[in-house]
Amino acid sequence: MHNLPSFPAHSFCNFERVYAIVDIATTGGNTNSDRIIEIAILLHDGKCVVEEFNTLINPGQRVPYRICSITGISNEMVAAAPPFYEVARKIVELTEHKILVAHNAKFDYNFIRNEFKSLGYEFKLEKVCIIEMSRTLLPGLTQFNLGGLGKTFGLQAKVKHRAFVDVQVTAQVFERLLLLQTENGAEVSELLGIRLGRLSPEANLHKELIDQLPRETGVYYFYNSEQQLIYIGKSVNIRSRVLSHFANNTTRKALEMKRSIAHIRFAITGSELVALLKESEEIKQNKPVFNRAQRRSRFNVGLFSVYDDAGYLTFYAERLRHNGPEPLSAFSSSGSAKSFLEHVLEEFELCQKKCQMQKGKGPCFHHMIHKCHGVCMGVEPPLAYNLRAEQVLNLLQYEHGNLLIIDKGREEGEKSLVLVENGKYRGYGFIEEELVGNDLALLRLSINSYMDNKDVRQIIKLYLRQEKAEQVLKF
Incomplete structure (x- = not known):
């Protein structure tokens, strides 16, 4: 499910943030045709590494002999590794609210963005490039390769063109640059x-x-x-x-x-x-x-539900139409909609064929791995199937038609309010924190009215689904 936050790009750094130091190995240097075969991520709090992640990735294509020779990663090794989409969620969870740091940030960042783009998800992070940072803080330096930077700082570790080894060298270089930046008093x-x-x-x-x-x-x-x-x-x-x-x-x-x-x-x-x-x-x-x-809707594809002729509650994704029906949820692309649908089908053990995610004769793939109870084989009745399918509806719709979403305010002692009434967005406002517990009629006075539309409904649904709000009151 790609209901994930997106973040901007940036350069340089401060000690108040947590950094995701990244290194990747790829099948080549072309971001359009080559793929990632290994990724390593170190979470760094500005002083030390606090978490590590490393995995080989099956690129879905052969690893060229030259790359095998440089990295030591063989086709047999990646054949047993997970494809990128299986580790994508973990990567987003690790990097969320972080600044991405890499030796050549543009290279690593663009490869990772393209992998996510193929899944229909726009990956955005603030980023720090070690090469650019070094050029600014070490103006007399002439060699900026990772091994050369390691020698500059007297590091013993050797660059081996394996992601986990190289990311540790990158982290050590980054720590030295952070100290140098602090000593110089360099602000962004x-x-x-x-x-x-x-x-x-x-x-x-x-x-x-x-x-x-x-x-x-x-x-x-x-x-x-x-x-x-x-x-x-x-x-x-x-x-x-x-x-x-x-x-x-x-x-x-x-x-x-x-x-x-x-x-x-x-x-x-x-x-x-x-x-x-x-x-x-x-x-x-x-x-x-x-x-x-952004003038047009940021959402292009909708997820819809319908009861088929046999009485089964089914789901399908299609492009949104002007003045068309309201979707259960909306997505930026067909790929992201289908990825989300595939996720909920697996989570609630629903049939891929019933939801137009698989064609052909015989049982669906989920049935073969015991994730479908046999609708495609005619062995599960609608009543039992629909009990699970309705859980998807609950997930995608406002849990209650009347909601007051309470969240952070603009300053300490203040809260923000977003009002949804009868399933429609009414507006937002701000109120002193001590007044939040007052009667709803009084809270309504703090709400400035704004137009309800498909975009804002999807924004609110997504925010609620991500459970980001401090408090949600139902009335």
Whole structure:
């Protein structure tokens, strides 16, 4: 199930965050055609490693002889390894709310993103590149390969082109660079200050402005030199996300937007849910030129249910249609919808054939591994099957038509409120924490009304499904 949060890209670091130090081995250097064959992740709190993960991955293609020679990873070894989709959830769980650190961050990050893209999921993380960090903090250095950096810091460990060995060397180099950064008093804005000054002749992007950006959850706004709103975004760390835009040179659109930014404003929300709702509402209302994709629904594929002629409750995924039926849940792509459906079919032991996930004669694959009770063989009646299928409906729908979602506020002593009434989104607001226990009629006075639409309903459903809210009151 790919109901997973997404995060921005970034560079450089601070001691307040936890880092996911990553190294991968691949079948080659082309992110479009080559695949990952090994991944290692070390969670680092800025002082030491606190958790480790390492696995070979079956790439679904042959490992070239040259790669076998370099890494020592054979085709026989990866044949017995899990495919990427089996470890994808673990990777997201490990990296959630972390900053990705890698020797060549662009290489590792792009490979991992492409693997997730093939599953229909957009993988986004803040990231730190050891090479870029070294060039900034060690300006006289000429060799930036991992082995060379290890020697620079007097490390005894040898690079062996195996992910788990190399990631440990990367972690040791990173620790030295963190200490060096601290000794130099290097802040992100200082390290990027020269580049910021060159973004636009009219830009008001001096160090003081960047330093005022909060490391808090909220919505941020980019304006051009004519004070026109050109982009709206949201982040759990506004400062890091804004800086990531300045470090992004990957697309023509990113470069064009970066050159256009002259002023930045922001609104702290505290609650990630409120940030998502506020971003969605204001993009639709203002239609900024660089938010073209978000002006349309971020959800393209829906998951629907129907009782078939035999009385079985079945599920299917299809593209959303204008003025079409309301889906149980919505996804950004067909791949992510089908991956989610495959997950719930397995979890609730439902039939793949009944839900259009498998065709052909004979039993479905789940039946062969005892995950389907035999609907496809005509041995399980609708009543027994539908009891489990209805659990999927409960998972996907609001548990109750009337909800008050209580979450973080913009400051200490404040809470945010999001109101769902009769199954429809009514709006959000903020209230003093000590007043949360008051009568619902009084709490309603704190709610500012906003339009209900498919996007916000899916945003709320997803947030509830991820159990991120501090408290959910049903009435």
